[in-house]
Amino acid sequence: MPHQPLNPYTLNFYAAIGHARLSWDVNLRKTTAKVTGIWVYVKDNYTFTDKQGDRSQYLGHWSNDGVIVVPLDAVAAVSPYIPYVESSLTLPYIDESVALGNPVIKGNVYYPIHNSDFRRWAIKHQRGGDFVVYSDRRFIPVAPPVKVYL
Template structure:
């Protein structure tokens, strides 16, 4: 007689390995991450951009002329006069060096003299011995910039300057607050006062103002050559040297997130750093119908020249 078969216990269900998912990243987390990276000014400017009404230019020419997507001049709300301070800007060595080059050398160049001559000649019909540019402009720096600006220098604007900054940032693994706030920008010189001698037909400039004007925008291509802004997470930023150099050369580059730490931390939102480009902000604008490109003016330094600028008219 055969023994009855002992029933087998059911096999436990196989455990399926859950796929590790990469958590999504919201670019609105960047200002908080900037503050963690000691970039408070950059964070203020980006907060302003997110809070602003929809405003952007459709082309580089429109951006230069401050014309928005509707073909209209930027509204007054798209001009900021309070966040950027010259004292803060000049605390960065590369900005200080360009500033000193401007006030000690560039304002005396032949190009600057030609621009000053045109401005001086424009106001001879007033018949005044003394002309206050601020008075003419009703103390509006936007008008002063348009009518009396005569020279400028760039900071991080040339390929050489950008390459040096990119190398420094890749070594430090993060940009400084100046780069986060302004990227490449311009320091301007404008006439503050003109003294006329109508007998000698000369104009004398003894006082100028120096200030920063910059466009805070995310203009550019929407492909992989779009301006690279770093790899960001909620905790901060990391710079990919290869991506940065490809961007400088205008070469396309495949974007991918990077993990700081062991691969097991892939599901941790703070450990995954995402490549961010200008196009990400443009896409955010389209999705939310908000986000305002705006013009930044710093306060200004008034300088009395030890060597006045003299031009004939």
């Protein structure tokens, strides 16, 4: 049976030699490297595209001053006007503008942004593009060392 990914949102892991000991093999007349550690990290990119027929993915509420995420369940948890029942269900996001503080002050009003909004903005302004994200790197010791003939 061919290998099947766990889900369509797989991540790519990358590694770089973190520590190696170089030596000259007199018998083979070659340089060898004993790799004793590697650095591993995850690189992922976000293309801001949606599947045909699906609702455009919510990217948060944006203003000139930043980005916030406004899930309905978080609002319901602190609002006396929306009934809130704890459950494992994910509730929809609020698709209206939200003010943090005085709405007259620039940057206090956040607007819901979706993939389609970002793509339209990028085309109109000839700016933006895919978003590349890197994780923190992590050192992984390699034992026993891997011998590489150079």
